[in-house]
Amino acid sequence: MRPGMKxxxxxxxxxxxxxxxxxxxxxESLFPLPLPGARLGLxxxxxxxxxxxxxxxxxxxxxxxxxxxxxxxxGTPLSFLYSAVGGALxxxxxxxxxxxxxxxPVGQSIAGAVxxxxxxxxxxxxxxxxxxxxxxFTPLCLLSILTGGLSGLAARLCAAKIERFAGR
Amino acid sequence: MKxxxxxxxxxxxxxxxxxxxxxxxxxxxxxxAVVRINGGVVRALPLETDALISFDECGYNRVRVRGGAxxxxxxxxxxxxxxxxxxxxxxxxxxxxxxxxxxxTIEGAAQGVDAVTR
Numbered sequence: 001m002r003p004g005m006k007x008x009x010x011x012x013x014x015x016x017x018x019x020x021x022x023x024x025x026x027x028e029s030l031f032p033l034p035l036p037g038a039r040l041g042l043x044x045x046x047x048x049x050x051x052x053x054x055x056x057x058x059x060x061x062x063x064x065x066x067x068x069x070x071x072x073x074x075g076t077p078l079s080f081l082y083s084a085v086g087g088a089l090x091x092x093x094x095x096x097x098x099x100x101x102x103x104x105p106v107g108q109s110i111a112g113a114v115x116x117x118x119x120x121x122x123x124x125x126x127x128x129x130x131x132x133x134x135x136x137f138t139p140l141c142l143l144s145i146l147t148g149g150l151s152g153l154a155a156r157l158c159a160a161k162i163e164r165f166a167g168r
Numbered sequence: 169m170k171x172x173x174x175x176x177x178x179x180x181x182x183x184x185x186x187x188x189x190x191x192x193x194x195x196x197x198x199x200x201a202v203v204r205i206n207g208g209v210v211r212a213l214p215l216e217t218d219a220l221i222s223f224d225e226c227g228y229n230r231v232r233v234r235g236g237a238x239x240x241x242x243x244x245x246x247x248x249x250x251x252x253x254x255x256x257x258x259x260x261x262x263x264x265x266x267x268x269x270x271x272x273t274i275e276g277a278a279q280g281v282d283a284v285t286r
Contacts, residue, residue: 036249036264078266100172107173114180124264129207130271132262134187141184145177 013165014050014058018065021046025070037120038143041113043070045151045158047087048094048109052159056095063087085123090116105159109152113144199259199276201238203231206269213238215257215274227268238272240265 025043033039043066051059067087071080090112097103097111121137124130203211205225213219219233220241228244239254240263250265256274263272 036247036253037266076267097172097176102170102172103176104170104173106169107176110173110180111176114183118183124266127207128204128264128266128269128271130204130262130264130273132260132273133264133271134190135260135262136264137187138184141180145180145184 010054010058013054014061017046017050017054017058018062018069021062021066022069022073025066026074029074033143033147035139035143038117038140039147041109041116041144041147041151042154044087044090044112044116044148045109045155047091048105048112048152048155049158049162051091051094051098051108052105052155053163056091059091059095063091082120082123086116086119089119104152105156106149106152109155110145110148113148113151114141117141117144199236199257199274201231201233201256202273202275204271204273212275223268223270226270227265229265229268229270231272238274239263240272243268 021043024046028040028042031040047059047063047066050062067080067083070083071077075083093115094108094112097108117140118137121133121140124136125133199215201213201215202209203213203221203223205223210223210225211221213221213231213233215233215236215238217233218235220230222228222230228242229240229250230242232239232241234255237255237257239256240250243250243265245265245267247267250263250268250270253263254272256263256272259274259276261274265271
């Protein structure tokens with residue numbers, strides 16, 4: 001592969017993963033969960049997949065495109081703020097836990113999902129000045145352990161298949 | 169699943185339980201439903217008197233107090249989540265309508281608390 005090719009290859013791969021992330025963010029909105037604000041985390045699974053196969057920089061790019069495009073296409077300024085805060089905390093958690101040797105993508109994803117929920121609840125507490133909203137974190141966190149674990153499993157299975165195309 | 173995953177799982181469960189120890193403690197009487205819009209208290213409704221009040225500062229929400237419980241009867245928010253959250257009656261419970269930046273929280277009185285964590 002010529003040197004310039006590798007850069008293009010990575011760019012195209014990032015773009016593809018961003019597209020999947022935005023599409024899946026929309027698809028998961030068709031599956032409402034019993035708790036308001038809870039998501040399946042399929043879009044986040046794509047961010048994790050990028051993190052595993054292409055590293056933190058690419059994952060930050062995919063996250064930024066996912067958050068910005070989803071907000072422009074299906075969101076509101078308020079939903080943009082919530083997903084930006086949640087997404088940034090979640091990526092930070094997944095990156096840090098990913099450095100530990102004894103953690104698999106499932107654990108990474110659970111950490112990310114829990115931090116995502118925590119970020120959203122804290123932001124809601126801040127915007128509404130209602131500290132009691134922290135109580136809502138309990139059910140949201142329990143559900144996000146489940147959805148985070150599942151989307152982490154999905155990301156791990158995908159990563160095994162596509163790692164050799166990532167051009168890392 | 170490796171050891172690190174299980175540690176993360178354990179920490180997450182502890183984190184999930186943490187808010188319960190902070191808020192579900194008995195408080196002084198009487199119970200009121202405190203309505204906040206944009207973070208500021210706009211109304212405190214005593215739970216023992218039935219009432220029906222509309223708010224339209226940041227969007228329309230109709231709040232009803234009936235039989236010691238409070239719920240949102242009608243709202244113009246796009247998701248309608250606030251209507252699905254109620255009714256609430258215990259101290260610390262909250263109904264949230266994020267699109268209209270409105271929250272209803274039960275404050276005061278300890279009656280009806282199921283358990284206390286110390």
